[in-house]
Amino acid sequence: MAKVIQKDKSTEEKILAAAKNVFIRQGMMGARMQDIADEAGINKALLHYYFRNKEQLFDVIFMQAAGQLFPRIRMIFESDVPLFEMIERFCEDYIEIISANTYLPLFVFNEINRDPAGFMKKINGAMGFPKPELFLQKIEKEIKKGTIKKISPLQLLLNLLSMCIFPFVAKPLLLVNLQLDEMQFRAIMDQRKKDVARFIIDSIKK
Amino acid sequence: MAKVIQKDKSTEEKILAAAKNVFIRQGMMGARMQDIADEAGINKALLHYYFRNKEQLFDVIFMQAAGQLFPRIRMIFESDVPLFEMIERFCEDYIEIISANTYLPLFVFNEINRDPAGFMKKINGAMGFPKPELFLQKIEKEIKKGTIKKISPLQLLLNLLSMCIFPFVAKPLLLVNLQLDEMQFRAIMDQRKKDVARFIIDSIKK
DNA sequence: AAATTTGTTAACCAAGTGGTTAAACCATTT
DNA sequence: AAATGGTTTAACCACTTGGTTAACAAATTT
Numbered sequence: 378m379a380k381v382i383q384k385d386k387s388t389e390e391k392i393l394a395a396a397k398n399v400f401i402r403q404g405m406m407g408a409r410m411q412d413i414a415d416e417a418g419i420n421k422a423l424l425h426y427y428f429r430n431k432e433q434l435f436d437v438i439f440m441q442a443a444g445q446l447f448p449r450i451r452m453i454f455e456s457d458v459p460l461f462e463m464i465e466r467f468c469e470d471y472i473e474i475i476s477a478n479t480y481l482p483l484f485v486f487n488e489i490n491r492d493p494a495g496f497m498k499k500i501n502g503a504m505g506f507p508k509p510e511l512f513l514q515k516i517e518k519e520i521k522k523g524t525i526k527k528i529s530p531l532q533l534l535l536n537l538l539s540m541c542i543f544p545f546v547a548k549p550l551l552l553v554n555l556q557l558d559e560m561q562f563r564a565i566m567d568q569r570k571k572d573v574a575r576f577i578i579d580s581i582k583k
Numbered sequence: 584m585a586k587v588i589q590k591d592k593s594t595e596e597k598i599l600a601a602a603k604n605v606f607i608r609q610g611m612m613g614a615r616m617q618d619i620a621d622e623a624g625i626n627k628a629l630l631h632y633y634f635r636n637k638e639q640l641f642d643v644i645f646m647q648a649a650g651q652l653f654p655r656i657r658m659i660f661e662s663d664v665p666l667f668e669m670i671e672r673f674c675e676d677y678i679e680i681i682s683a684n685t686y687l688p689l690f691v692f693n694e695i696n697r698d699p700a701g702f703m704k705k706i707n708g709a710m711g712f713p714k715p716e717l718f719l720q721k722i723e724k725e726i727k728k729g730t731i732k733k734i735s736p737l738q739l740l741l742n743l744l745s746m747c748i749f750p751f752v753a754k755p756l757l758l759v760n761l762q763l764d765e766m767q768f769r770a771i772m773d774q775r776k777k778d779v780a781r782f783i784i785d786s787i788k789k
Numbered sequence: 790a791a792a793t794t795t796g797t798t799a800a801c802c803a804a805g806t807g808g809t810t811a812a813a814c815c816a817t818t819t
Numbered sequence: 820a821a822a823t824g825g826t827t828t829a830a831c832c833a834c835t836t837g838g839t840t841a842a843c844a845a846a847t848t849t
Contacts, residue, residue: 420829421808426811573738616838815826
C-alpha cells in the first residue's frame, strides 16, 4: 500500500507541468528553458538534470499529449459498429477527450507543420497513427446498400474531422470575438457532441 | 523553369517575400532575422534599414496576409442574398481564396493564440473583422419561416467555418498521411467547394 | 563634377540562449 | 559520525540573437 519505492517525483512533475504550459504558449521554438525553470520554481540546471536537453523535454511533453489522444481515436476508427454509431461515437469521444485539453489540436498541427515526416515517424514508432480505412469502407458499403446518399467517403471523413476538431483550433478567436468565457465555450462544445452527429446523419441519410 | 532572375524585383519586395516564407515555416518566434536576410540574398543590416525591427516586419507580413482574406470574407457575410446562396458563396470564395495561400489559416490561428487581444486590436484598427451577425439572423428567419430545420445558428456557423477552413490547417497531415501531392490536395479542395455547400444544405433543408 | 542623399555592407555589441561544472545540500546507510 | 549517492544551486561558457555603427558605393540633386 504505502510501498513508495519510487523516488520523489514532485520535481519531475513540476517540470512537466511547467514545460507543458510554456510549450503550449510559446511553441517549441519560442519556449525558453529559463521560462520553464521559472514556472516550475527551480534552477535551470535542474531542468537539464532531469531532461538532458530541450528537444528531449519537448518530445516527452509531445508524446505524452499524443499518447492521450491517438490511441483512443484509433479505437473508435477500428471498432466494428454501424456507420451512424461510429459517427456518433467519434463526435462524443473526440470532443470529450479534447475538452479536457483544448490546446492539443493546434499544438499537434503546429508540430506536424514543422516537421511532417519526423512527426509520423515519432508517432508510428510509439503508438501508430489512427487509420480511418474501416470508416471509409463502411461509408462505401452503406452507399452501395442505398441507405445513405452518394458522397465521397474522403469528403465525409474531412467533414467529420473538421467539425469536431476545428472549434478547438479556433477557440481563442471564438472567445475573444464572441466574448465567451471558458464555461460558455465548454457548454457549446458539449452541445456540439450531439449536434454534429445529427447534422452529419441528417445530411447523408436517405 | 526559372525564368525570372529577380534582379528587377526591388529589395523591399525580396525582403517581404523572404520574410513571408520564413515566418510561415518558423513562426514569429522561430524566425531568425539572419534566415530572412539569407533567403532575400541581402545583408542583415539591410533588413533593419527597410524594417526597423522584427516585430514591425512581422506586422507588415501579417497585415498583408490578413488584408487579402478578411475583407473578402466580410463582403460575403454582409451581402444581402438568400441563406443557401450565402452558404454556397462562402464555400466557393473562401476555399478559392485560401487555395492560393494554404498556409494562411494556421498562420492566423497561431497569431491569435499568441496574443488574442492584440490581434483583434490590430485587425479592427486596420480593416474590421468579419462579423457573421447577418448570417446568423438569416438562419433564424429561415427557421421561423419553416424552410429549414431547427438548429442552433451558432452551431451551423461553426459547421460552415470548420468544413471550409480545417482542411487547410490539417493539410500537412493529410499530405503525409494520405500520401497526396499538391495537385491532388488542390483537386480535393476544389471538389469541396460544391460538396460542403450541398452537404450543409442537405442537412438543414426540410 | 561636386555635393548630397539613398542603398548596402562588414564588423561589432550587449543581451540572451541552451547547456555545463563544481560545489553544496540532504536523507539514508554504514 | 562518517560515508554514500541522489538532488539542487550559483556561476560559468560558448554560441546565437536582434540590433547598431561606421564606412563605403551608387544614385540623385545641385
